[in-house]
Amino acid sequence: MQREEMSLYKITVNSFKNNFRQYTMIIALIVIWTIFSFTTGKVFLTPRNLSNLFLQTVPVGILAVGMTLIIVTGNIDLSVGALAGFCGAIAAVLQVKYQFSTVSVIFAALGVGLLIGLWHGFWVAYQKVPAFIVTLSSMLALRGAILGVTDGMTIGPMQDSFKAIGQKYLPSFFSKTPHFNDSTLILALVCIALYLIFDWKNRNERIKFGFETLPLKAQILKMVLISIAIGAFFSVMIFYQGIAYCVLLLMAITLVFSFVAGNTVFGRRLYAIGGNADAARLSGINIGKNIMRLFVIYGCLTAVAGVVLTARLNAATTSAGTNMELDAIAAAVIGGTSLLGGEGTIIGSIIGALIMASLDNGMSLMNMNITYQYIIKGMILLFAVWLDIYNRRK
Amino acid sequence: MNCDTALSMKNITKAFPGVKALDGVDFSVKKGEIHALVGENGAGKSTLMKILSGVYPAGSFDGEIILGETAASFYNIKDSEAAGIAIIYQELALVSQLTVCENITLGNETCGRFGVIDRNAAFAKAASALKRVGLNVSPAEKVVNLGVGEQQLVEIAKALSKHARILILDEPTASLTETEANNLAVILKELRNEGITCIYISHRLREVFELADTITVLRDGRTVCTVDKNDIDEEKLIARMVGRELKQIYPRKKREAGDIIFEVRNWSVFDGARGKNSVSDVSFTLRRGEILGFSGLVGAGRSELFMNIIKAAGETVSGELLLNGAPIDIKSVGDAVKNKIMLATEDRKRFGLVLSMDINKNISLASLDKISKRSVIDKNAEIQNSTRFAAELKIKTPSVEQLAGNLSGGNQQKVVIAKALMIKPQILILDEPTRGIDVGAKLEIYNIINELVDAGVGVIIVSSDLTEIIGMSDKVAVMHEGALKAVLDISEATQENIMRHATNAA
Numbered sequence: 001m002q003r004e005e006m007s008l009y010k011i012t013v014n015s016f017k018n019n020f021r022q023y024t025m026i027i028a029l030i031v032i033w034t035i036f037s038f039t040t041g042k043v044f045l046t047p048r049n050l051s052n053l054f055l056q057t058v059p060v061g062i063l064a065v066g067m068t069l070i071i072v073t074g075n076i077d078l079s080v081g082a083l084a085g086f087c088g089a090i091a092a093v094l095q096v097k098y099q100f101s102t103v104s105v106i107f108a109a110l111g112v113g114l115l116i117g118l119w120h121g122f123w124v125a126y127q128k129v130p131a132f133i134v135t136l137s138s139m140l141a142l143r144g145a146i147l148g149v150t151d152g153m154t155i156g157p158m159q160d161s162f163k164a165i166g167q168k169y170l171p172s173f174f175s176k177t178p179h180f181n182d183s184t185l186i187l188a189l190v191c192i193a194l195y196l197i198f199d200w201k202n203r204n205e206r207i208k209f210g211f212e213t214l215p216l217k218a219q220i221l222k223m224v225l226i227s228i229a230i231g232a233f234f235s236v237m238i239f240y241q242g243i244a245y246c247v248l249l250l251m252a253i254t255l256v257f258s259f260v261a262g263n264t265v266f267g268r269r270l271y272a273i274g275g276n277a278d279a280a281r282l283s284g285i286n287i288g289k290n291i292m293r294l295f296v297i298y299g300c301l302t303a304v305a306g307v308v309l310t311a312r313l314n315a316a317t318t319s320a321g322t323n324m325e326l327d328a329i330a331a332a333v334i335g336g337t338s339l340l341g342g343e344g345t346i347i348g349s350i351i352g353a354l355i356m357a358s359l360d361n362g363m364s365l366m367n368m369n370i371t372y373q374y375i376i377k378g379m380i381l382l383f384a385v386w387l388d389i390y391n392r393r394k
Numbered sequence: 395m396n397c398d399t400a401l402s403m404k405n406i407t408k409a410f411p412g413v414k415a416l417d418g419v420d421f422s423v424k425k426g427e428i429h430a431l432v433g434e435n436g437a438g439k440s441t442l443m444k445i446l447s448g449v450y451p452a453g454s455f456d457g458e459i460i461l462g463e464t465a466a467s468f469y470n471i472k473d474s475e476a477a478g479i480a481i482i483y484q485e486l487a488l489v490s491q492l493t494v495c496e497n498i499t500l501g502n503e504t505c506g507r508f509g510v511i512d513r514n515a516a517f518a519k520a521a522s523a524l525k526r527v528g529l530n531v532s533p534a535e536k537v538v539n540l541g542v543g544e545q546q547l548v549e550i551a552k553a554l555s556k557h558a559r560i561l562i563l564d565e566p567t568a569s570l571t572e573t574e575a576n577n578l579a580v581i582l583k584e585l586r587n588e589g590i591t592c593i594y595i596s597h598r599l600r601e602v603f604e605l606a607d608t609i610t611v612l613r614d615g616r617t618v619c620t621v622d623k624n625d626i627d628e629e630k631l632i633a634r635m636v637g638r639e640l641k642q643i644y645p646r647k648k649r650e651a652g653d654i655i656f657e658v659r660n661w662s663v664f665d666g667a668r669g670k671n672s673v674s675d676v677s678f679t680l681r682r683g684e685i686l687g688f689s690g691l692v693g694a695g696r697s698e699l700f701m702n703i704i705k706a707a708g709e710t711v712s713g714e715l716l717l718n719g720a721p722i723d724i725k726s727v728g729d730a731v732k733n734k735i736m737l738a739t740e741d742r743k744r745f746g747l748v749l750s751m752d753i754n755k756n757i758s759l760a761s762l763d764k765i766s767k768r769s770v771i772d773k774n775a776e777i778q779n780s781t782r783f784a785a786e787l788k789i790k791t792p793s794v795e796q797l798a799g800n801l802s803g804g805n806q807q808k809v810v811i812a813k814a815l816m817i818k819p820q821i822l823i824l825d826e827p828t829r830g831i832d833v834g835a836k837l838e839i840y841n842i843i844n845e846l847v848d849a850g851v852g853v854i855i856v857s858s859d860l861t862e863i864i865g866m867s868d869k870v871a872v873m874h875e876g877a878l879k880a881v882l883d884i885s886e887a888t889q890e891n892i893m894r895h896a897t898n899a900a
Contacts, residue, residue, distance in 0.1 A: 209774055211781075212793050265762040265769045272759055275748035282706055282745050283760035283813065284731030342750045 011218045024387065025335060025351045032355060036362035044362055047179075047240035054237070055166075055312070057350075057357040058246045059084065059321075062305040063328035064335070064349040065257045066298040071332055072261075073274045073291060074341030075124060075131035078325050079116070079138035080302045085321030086142045087112050087306030092155040092316030095162060102161040109303040116142075117299020121292035139325070146318055156315025165249075166311025169242040181242030188234030192227045199223060246308050250350075253301070258346040270294060274341030330377075331356050334384045355380075399462075400425040400591040401446075401479075401560060406457035408441055408450065415441040416455070417615040423560070423608075428582060428592045430606035430623075432599070433635055434893070435692050435858035438615040439595050443562050446593075447481040448474040480553030481562040486545050488537045488552075495520040495533035498552045523551035526588075527581050542668070543574030547581065554590075561585070562593045567601060568693050569668050579605050597691040599628050599897045611635055628899045636860060636889035644865025645840050647848070651868065652682030654719065655852045656735075656821050661713035663695070663702040663876075672698040672708060676878045678871055680821070680852045685843065687867030688856040689892050695876040696856045697740055700823050704730035704737050706745075717820065731760055734820040738810045738827065740856070742803070746810040749799035753791060754780040756798045756809050761816045783812040788838055804835030811842060822846060825856040840866060860889050874898045 036044035043049055063080050070077050087109040094100040094108055116138065123134040157163070175182045200223075206213045214222065237243045261267040269290050272280040281287055305324075310316045335352030337344025359380065363373045402422035408415050416438045423429045431439050444450050446459065448468030459466045461477055468474040474481075488497050498520040503511050520533040529547040537545060546566060553561055563582075567575040582592055582605060596602050602609060603623055611618040611634045618634045657679045665672035673695040680686050688696045702708040703715065705726050715722050717733060724730045730737075739745035747756050757780040758765055765776045780794040787808040791801060798809055807827065814822055824843070828836040843866065847853050857863050863870055870887040872880045872895035879895040893899075 205774055209778055211774075211777055212795065263771055263773065265766050265771060268755065268759075268762060268771060271751065272748050272755075275750040276744075278745045279748050280759070281727055282704075282737065282739060284726075284728040285759070286726065286728050342748065 011215060012221075022336065022345075022348060025348060025355070028384075029351060029355055029358065032358050032362065036358070036365070040362060040365040043365055047236045049361070049365070050236040051240040051244070053354075053357055053361045054247050055244055056361060057353050058244075058250045059305045059309045059312070060324055060327045060331060060356065061250045061350055061353040062253055062301060062308065063324060064331035064353045065253055065346050066301040067325075067328040068332045068335070068337050068344045068346055068349040069257070069261060069267075069270055069294055070131070070298060071274075071329070071337045071339060072341060072344045073270050073294060074277070075291070076329070076339075077120070077131065077135045077295075077298060079120070079135040079142060080298070080305070080328060081321040081324035081326070082139045082142035082146065083113065083116055083299070083302045083321075084306035084309055084324060085316075085319075086116075086146050086149070087303040088310035088320055089146050089149050089155065089306075089316040089318075091162070091307055092158060092310050093149050095158055096155050102159055105162070106307055109307050110300050111303075113299040113301070113303025113306070114296055115299070117296035117302075118292075120299065121295035124295060125288040125291040146320075150316060150318055152318055154315050154317045156313070158311065158314055162307075162311055163314050164245060164311070166246055166308050167244075167314070169237075169244050170248065172242060178241045179239055181238050184234060184238045184242040187243065188231060188238065191234070192230050195226060195230060196223060199226075246311070249304070249308070253304070254346055254350055261346055266290065266293065271342055274343075276342070327356055328353070330381050334381065336388070398425045399423070399460075400427075401462075402460045403442070403446065404458050404460065406442065406445060406455060406459075408445060408455035415615050416445075419457070419612065419615065419617050421610055421617060422620065423591055423593060426586055426589045426591055427607040428586055428594055428605055430594045430596060430602040430609045431612065432596065432602060432609060432631065433612035433618075434860065437612040437635075439612055440564065441615075442612070443481060443564060443593070443595065446474065447471055447479055447562065475556055475558070478557060478559035479562065480556060480558035480560070481564065482546070482549045482553065482566065483564050486542070486549055488545055488548060490536070490538040492537060493533065494524070494531060494535050494537060494540070494548055497537055497548060498523055498533070498555050500552070502556055519555055520551070523555040524548075526554055526585075527551045528577075528584070541574070543570045543577065546570065546574075546578065550581070550585075554585075558590070560591045560593065562595075564595045565597065565693070566594070567596065567598060569670075575601070597693075597897055599631060599899050602631075603628065632890055632893045632897065632899060636893050643837070644862070645837065645844060646865060647844050649683040649847065649868070651684045654679045655682050655717070656680040657716040657719075658703065659714040659716070661699060661703065662711035663698055663708040664711050665698065665708055671711065672876055673702065674876045675712075676873070676876075678878060678881060680854060682850055682852065683847060684852075684868040685847055685866055686852075686854045687863040687870045688854060688873065689858075689860065689863045689870055689896060690873035691896050692858070693875070694873040694896065696873050697825055698876075699873075700737055700825060700854070700856065701739075704735060704823075706737070731817055734817060735823070736760070736814040736817055736819040736821070737823040737825065738807075738814045740825040740829065742806050742810055746813075747798045747806060749797065751798060752795045753784065753789065753798050753801070753809055754794040757783055757794070757812045757816055760813050764816070779816070780812070783816065787812055787815075787842060802835075804831040804839075807831055807835070807839065808842075811839070815846075819851055821852045821854070823854045823856065826858065827855060828857075828859070828862065860892060863887075863892070864889065872896050 033045065063084065067077060067080065090112050091105040091109045094105045120134055120138065123129045124131045170183050172181045173183050203213055203219060269280065269285050272285060273287050273290060277287060306321065309320055313320065331352035332344060332349040333339065334355055335348030337349060359377055363376065400423050404420055406416050406419040419438065419442060421442060433439050445455055448471045451469040452467035466477055489500065495516055499516045503516065517533050524531065524533065527547045527550050529544060529551065531540065531544060537548065540548065550561065566578060570578065586592065594606060606623050608620060609623055609626065609631065610620040611631065613635060659677045661673060661676045662671055663673035676699055690696050698708055702710055705724055715724060722733050724733065743749065748759070754777055758776050762771065765772055765779060777794060784791065784794050789805050789808045791805065798806060801809065827839055843853055855863065855866060864887055868884055870882045870884065870892060871878055872882065872892055874896055879898065882891060
């Protein structure tokens with residue numbers, strides 16, 4: 001018994017060492033939240049504020065998901081803020097000026113995103129122009145294009161069905177009070193159950209094949225902690241209006257892209273290209289084709305972010321999406337994505353985005369001067385990356 | 395001629411982890427002579443010159459360097475330059491976007507107070523240095539506009555302007571045309587008359603005999619002899635260069651050669667970086683059940699040939715490929731893999747492995763379609779498969795989920811081979827399969843190669859290790875400066891014979 005306790009302790013320590021980045025991010029998030037709960041007179045940790053915080057995270061979160069894969073391949077995309085703004089503007093103009101239906105304007109936005117993605121892919125993958133330059137050029141051009149399609153004005157309001165994407169919550173089945181949402185509760189239970197089933201099944205398969213697995217105690221500890229985390233995340237929303245559609249959307253995108261990154265041939269090739277492009281090429285991987293595909297996918301994903309952005313504001317503004325590409329890059333980097341390529345996880349970037357949004361939200365609640373907000377965000381980015389480099393050196 | 399000693403290196407020993415590159419080398423050069431340093435690949439020439447030029451600092455090796463009459467210790471290149479030693483590498487080290495003048499004075503700028511460069515003084519200095527090497531270009535010309543031969547002379551001018559008394563030239567003529575090489579020879583002889591000492595490393599024996607006064611032969615990190623060039627001929631020189639000790643037992647197997655499975659016809663490759671063909675008109679055949687060894691000295695074009703056959707580098711000028719008698723068209727490495735032709739490259743870390751991925755993912759990288767359904771990877775099947783390869787190839791690791799970067803060289807090489815084997819290759823090209831690997835792991839790799847050949851895989855081994863080539867191959871192809879000089883049957887492939895073709899000796 002004594003020995004098992006020791007080994008459990010040892011496993012925890014080893015796991016901590018090996019996954020230092022992930023743990024420090026989660027700890028950083030908890031620390032930031034704790035500090036804000038004091039400095040804001042506990043307003044920060046209320047379900048209402050946290051639910052808002054999740055909503056605020058969505059557009060940058062969606063962009064950070066795609067940015068992670070772009071950076072994993074050793075590229076960068078500076079255009080996504082402007083592109084999200086542009087796609088949102090296209091949707092708004094079509095709906096407000098020409099009365100297009102919500103479904104058709106969403107497809108129009110996705111189509112625009114796809115075309116711009118093709119454009120980027122063509123220049124980066126086949127003409128070998130550095131992604132930094134290609135997307136910087138798009139950023140400038142798209143800022144101009146936004147002014148062009150909106151005539152420099154704010155375009156709104158949107159139809160209710162469009163607005164719902166950014167502002168509406170999953171309705172309750174029976175509960176009448178906004179402080180308890182039964183459908184979100186059911187969703188939470190389903191998520192926890194699915195997680196437990198998949199993780200357990202995976203473990204059993206690994207045991208069957210004789211691969212390395214965590215000892216039973218550590219496995220149970222891990223399952224309990226992750227279930228609590230999922231539960232805590234959902235309970236925020238259970239006790240305030242329920243889960244918003246766009247938060248649900250971000251969750252779905254995160255799950256799908258995590259799967260793509262970790263379990264598909266395409267994802268594996270992206271990591272190989274970023275880890276060592278020469279080795280990938282000599283293994284018969286068509287680098288151009290994969291990079292092209294990634295930029296096209298990211299174009300569409302950015303359009304989704306643009307739609308959410310417009311829906312949240314209930315209008316398209318000329319400055320929509322400004323600096324969002326930098327927030328997305330910062331989120332990915334804080335989340336452990338290496339700018340050298342080959343390393344990074346989707347879930348890490350989502351936590352990174354949550355950290356960035358928490359800083360914005362908390363400092364605004366404190367009524368902190370915007371001057372200091374920018375300075376603090378900048379310093380935290382620098383510190384996070386330094387911490388990572390410092391730990392790798394050791 | 396002055397008989398004073400310009401330089402002597404005594405009892406130099408330098409060890410790298412796992413290898414002794416130099417073992418008690420004595421090397422002595424007279425003032426004002428051209429002294430050729432020859433030896434096979436890996437004999438220790440470059441290591442010795444790196445010690446002399448301070449790249450390997452004093453203290454990292456044993457032995458002493460005596461310059462003139464005083465012992466010298468160099469801690470970096472600046473120290474050796476200050477002592478009048480300049481080294482000119484095979485790959486030129488000029489800044490191509492700067493002018494000739496700026497390059498010549500680089501690191502040695504003529505400047506007044508506040509670090510402002512005195513352009514006129516610099517110009518005068520550059521012009522006089524250029525005159526000494528007989529190069530008729532303006533100091534204001536950008537280096538990028540010069541030919542390779544002219545760039546080499548700029549390098550020499552740069553060395554002279556730093557008052558170098560001993561010039562080390564490492565394979566100076568490797569990328570020069572015949573005329574440029576002759577021109578260089580003339581300049582070097584003139585410099586000799588001015589009293590400049592020159593250490594000349596070359597694989598081209600004819601050049602060595604034409605230019606050098608004295609020749610030192612290195613082999614296996616030891617000095618074989620230092621002789622006056624009039625006391626030796628090409629035949630004898632080759633005999634001294636080869637004859638490395640057989641440190642390895644080769645598990646050679648006698649097999650019957652079968653049908654021709656792979657044929658390359660008239661293959662020529664253009665190398666854009668050097669502006670000339672790196673491979674010209676190479677044709678050869680590979681039979682089932684036979685190992686074809688490719689030998690040649692550094693820069694003979696062997697790696698360039700095979701990298702281009704699978705379309706990983708270079709520009710194909712001409713050539714045809716036949717696989718099992720049928721012509722195939724390979725447009726990309728992907729096509730090569732589809733045709734089951736796989737190259738395991740010479741530089742594992744650069745071309746072979748993704749070090750940030752685990753062993754498992756590296757092994758399956760070229761055959762992801764085999765372990766996936768509708769583009770989704772079956773991770774359990776993947777790990778099972780990799781574990782099987784790790785066991786077969788005896789990759790020493792607690793689990794295939796360890797990072798490839800944590801493995802030793804031999805085990806990394808096995809991962810590269812496992813990746814190649816997983817595509818079930820018909821033709822496997824192994825470029826330097828055992829470089830930097832310990833003896834035990836080498837033997838294991840040779841056994842794997844034998845098993846593959848028994849299973850009908852066509853194997854080509856490219857190696858600079860003559861004993862390995864002779865120990866494993868059934869036929870030996872020898873290349874020299876991009877051309878295939880001979881394909882020898884193993885019965886006639888002696889070290890002397892291979893080296894004769896590799897150096898293009900008469």
